[in-house]
Amino acid sequence: MKSVIVVGSGIWGSSSALRLAETGWQVTLVERHRPGHVRQASAGETRLLRCSHGDDDWYARLAWQAREGWLRLGERAGEDLYVESGMLWFARKPDGWEHASAQVLKNLDIECEVLDPADGRRFFPDFRGDDLSFLLWEPNAGVLRARRATQVTAALAQAAGVRLVRARAVPVAGDEAPYGCAVEIEGEIHHADRVVWACGGWLPELFDGLPITVTKQDTLHFAAPPQWSLPETPAWVDHGASAYGHGDVDGVGMKATSDAEGPPYEPEHGPRVVDPGSVEQARGYLRRRFPSLAELPVLFTQVCQYALTPDAEWLLAEVSPGVWVLGGDSGHGFKHGPAWAGYVAGVLDGAYEPEPRFGDHPRTPSRGLRTSGQTW
Numbered sequence: 393m394k395s396v397i398v399v400g401s402g403i404w405g406s407s408s409a410l411r412l413a414e415t416g417w418q419v420t421l422v423e424r425h426r427p428g429h430v431r432q433a434s435a436g437e438t439r440l441l442r443c444s445h446g447d448d449d450w451y452a453r454l455a456w457q458a459r460e461g462w463l464r465l466g467e468r469a470g471e472d473l474y475v476e477s478g479m480l481w482f483a484r485k486p487d488g489w490e491h492a493s494a495q496v497l498k499n500l501d502i503e504c505e506v507l508d509p510a511d512g513r514r515f516f517p518d519f520r521g522d523d524l525s526f527l528l529w530e531p532n533a534g535v536l537r538a539r540r541a542t543q544v545t546a547a548l549a550q551a552a553g554v555r556l557v558r559a560r561a562v563p564v565a566g567d568e569a570p571y572g573c574a575v576e577i578e579g580e581i582h583h584a585d586r587v588v589w590a591c592g593g594w595l596p597e598l599f600d601g602l603p604i605t606v607t608k609q610d611t612l613h614f615a616a617p618p619q620w621s622l623p624e625t626p627a628w629v630d631h632g633a634s635a636y637g638h639g640d641v642d643g644v645g646m647k648a649t650s651d652a653e654g655p656p657y658e659p660e661h662g663p664r665v666v667d668p669g670s671v672e673q674a675r676g677y678l679r680r681r682f683p684s685l686a687e688l689p690v691l692f693t694q695v696c697q698y699a700l701t702p703d704a705e706w707l708l709a710e711v712s713p714g715v716w717v718l719g720g721d722s723g724h725g726f727k728h729g730p731a732w733a734g735y736v737a738g739v740l741d742g743a744y745e746p747e748p749r750f751g752d753h754p755r756t757p758s759r760g761l762r763t764s765g766q767t768w
């Protein structure tokens with residue numbers, strides 16, 4: 393039986409472990425804390441699922457497949473992991489990112505509709521869209537209960553035979569290659585046919601020279617009135633303003649936050665306290681778009697980290713024979729979890745080479761795949 397050690401039980405590591413176990417691999421999942429622990433990027437209370445990715449159809453197709461995956465996982469777990477509230481995109485230009493997204497969605501037969509800015513009032517109790525060119529409605533987009541989904545995925549992986557080891561693993565030097573196909577845990581070396589390092593924002597401390605920058609991201613939820621809940625109000629993204637949010641899920645309040653890159657961050661010891669400037673920034677956006685919400689109290693906050701590559705393309709690279717680095721999610725990798733794990737398993741099985749876009753090579757800066765067109 394082929395063996396693999398997956399390090400990191402965020403959604404990428406847990407989904408990969410589950411998929412590999414279900415396709416005949418003997419899997420060990422090594423996690424320093426616990427699946428769903430609060431330092432993980434995957435432990436955000438919620439994450440958006442959307443198929444729009446500007447003019448890119450690869451991620452759009454993968455997101456659509458992942459939606460099926462989440463619905464199936466939710467059925468298996470007997471839980472609603474995904475709230476399909478739909479999503480409204482606020483387009484500032486007639487021929488910008490949202491226009492390109494709509495073209496791609498139409499080509500892929502993924503439902504979407506172009507609406508007038510005045511239609512925003514049909515979706516939200518209060519809405520100002522006089523600065524917008526149009527709205528793009530994506531009815532099959534929505535919101536994942538992310539932290540819970542990560543815990544469920546890791547539990548399903550264990551039920552499928554994955555051995556979960558609670559420890560910090562470190563890479564091992566190879567004899568004739570930079571790294572050996574093994575991990576070191578508390579001085580002991582553990583070998584496998586493959587090793588996958590799915591360590592999110594911790595990857596730069598484990599491997600030198602990766603094209604990954606880690607940033608602090610403040611997330612804010614406001615105490616909005618009950619009509620601002622999911623699925624009654626949809627999720628929303630203002631790509632041009634790097635702003636996004638959604639109605640209340642499970643009583644943590646209405647999310648309104650920024651996708652702009654925060655300051656450099658260290659995920660293990662960095663303070664998990666939001667900056668007062670982030671609150672002011674979010675209020676400034678609410679004042680412009682949903683004016684009645686601008687002075688609401690903050691109900692819930694989270695600090696999380698992005699593991700950003702310069703071009704927001706992910707990293708799936710064999711850094712030594714059998715040793716794979718899986719990371720650089722660039723703040724848009726949660727939704728794809730189940731489908732991306734299928735792709736990763738195919739690569740590990742040798743069924744195909746990873747797309748060149750995922751390689752460990754110099755990259756040209758671009759934010760196009762994220763929900764961030766510009767900073768506020």
Ligand SMILES: Cc1cc2nc3c(=O)[nH]c(=O)nc-3n(C[C@H](O)[C@H](O)[C@H](O)COP(=O)(O)OP(=O)(O)OC[C@H]3O[C@@H](n4cnc5c(N)ncnc54)[C@H](O)[C@@H]3O)c2cc1C
Binds near residue numbers: 441
């Ligand atoms: C504020 C914010 C908003 C986001 N919004 C969205 C969104 O709306 N939609 C979307 O799709 N994505 C979104 N994302 C991105 C998404 O959360 C990430 O793409 C995803 O969670 C990445 O998962 P991961 O498994 O790569 O990393 P993580 O979840 O960070 O997991 C890495 C794990 O590795 C473990 N680890 C690290 N080093 C070691 C070691 N040496 N030994 C053992 N274990 C180790 C860590 O403890 C951790 O558990 C957002 C991210 C943030 C921060």
